[in-house]
Amino acid sequence: MKNQIIIATKNKGKVREFEQMFANDGYQVTSLFEYEEIPDIEETGKTFAENAVLKAETLAKALNQKVIADDSGLVIDALDGRPGVYSARYAGEEKSDKANNEKVLNEMKDIPSEDRTARFVCTIAVASPGEPTYVVEGTCEGIIALEPAGANGFGYDPIMFLPGFEKTMAQLSPQEKNQISHRARALEKLMEQWK
Ligand SMILES: O=P(O)(O)OP(=O)(O)OP(=O)(O)OC[C@H]1O[C@@H](n2cnc3c(O)ncnc32)[C@H](O)[C@@H]1O
Numbered sequence: 472m473k474n475q476i477i478i479a480t481k482n483k484g485k486v487r488e489f490e491q492m493f494a495n496d497g498y499q500v501t502s503l504f505e506y507e508e509i510p511d512i513e514e515t516g517k518t519f520a521e522n523a524v525l526k527a528e529t530l531a532k533a534l535n536q537k538v539i540a541d542d543s544g545l546v547i548d549a550l551d552g553r554p555g556v557y558s559a560r561y562a563g564e565e566k567s568d569k570a571n572n573e574k575v576l577n578e579m580k581d582i583p584s585e586d587r588t589a590r591f592v593c594t595i596a597v598a599s600p601g602e603p604t605y606v607v608e609g610t611c612e613g614i615i616a617l618e619p620a621g622a623n624g625f626g627y628d629p630i631m632f633l634p635g636f637e638k639t640m641a642q643l644s645p646q647e648k649n650q651i652s653h654r655a656r657a658l659e660k661l662m663e664q665w666k
């Protein structure tokens with residue numbers, strides 16, 4: 472049987488990326504979609520790390536098993552770091568990627584190209600019963616595009632332009648994204664500490 476890895480997430484985009492990336496290491500991914508009885512975990516933290524720890528420890532306790540959680544988002548310099556930890560619900564509780572992207576582009580409409588710098592941040596927490604929780608982080612730098620482009624990925628990928636590729640994150644193939652993304656970088660660090 473393959474090694475199982477349990478991820479405290481209900482985000483289908485994250486699940487897909489973790490499935491692809493963990494497959495390389497021989498792990499099979501299970502997510503909150505397979506634990507419907509677990510109530511939604513409220514993200515009350517002020518930082519990505521606080522929220523990742525909250526999600527990982529809540530599920531680890533409920534299942535009495537080792538789990539990981541990913542709290543991530545888009546940090547835009549010209550917006551003083553917003554949407555940040557509010558990335559998922561930036562335009563409202565319905566968590567619409569389209570509405571979130573429109574809100575960001577609207578807020579950025581008068582910002583010149585040189586001031587459109589931003590980064591994706593991914594914080595992964597690992598919680599195991601009876602062991603200290605630890606956290607790793609990965610980032611990916613880019614520029615907020617003037618309009619959305621591309622259909623791959625999820626979330627803010629269509630408006631995150633990567634100067635090194637001359638494409639938005641949503642115009643990269645899944646394989647390309649999984650080599651350079653904030654999530655890929657966090658996972659690399661995770662694998663260095665994994666036991
Ligand atoms: O909490 P879980 O259940 O994991 O799912 P979530 O979607 O609420 O996840 P977060 O609380 O971590 O919020 C992260 C948001 O940041 C955005 N985001 C995270 N990673 C991204 C990525 O790789 N590409 C584009 N947007 C991303 C996207 O809008 C996510 O909904």
Ligand SMILES: [Mg+2]
Binds near residue numbers: 514559
């Ligand atoms: Mg969330």
